[in-house]
Amino acid sequence: MENQRDFCTECRRETSYTLKKIKINQTIREKEYTFEITAAFCNECGGEMGIPGLMDYNMKEINEQYHAMQT
Numbered sequence: 001m002e003n004q005r006d007f008c009t010e011c012r013r014e015t016s017y018t019l020k021k022i023k024i025n026q027t028i029r030e031k032e033y034t035f036e037i038t039a040a041f042c043n044e045c046g047g048e049m050g051i052p053g054l055m056d057y058n059m060k061e062i063n064e065q066y067h068a069m070q071t
Contacts (some may be wrong), residue, residue, distance in 0.1 A: 006040070010047035017042050017049050028066065037060045 009016045017040045037058040040049040
């Protein structure tokens, strides 16, 4: 994810962003899990940004972490 610029819905313009790891809680089969995913944050306002491909990448991260917990 080079050239890290995309449209920020808070700033209403194209800005640069930084990728950071954050922790989220998810319930799977009635059990609570904490996963570490990647999120994009606007360098101008600090708001979280939806970057193309990031949701798919996070689903892969969650899947790998979930299966590692099951073994």
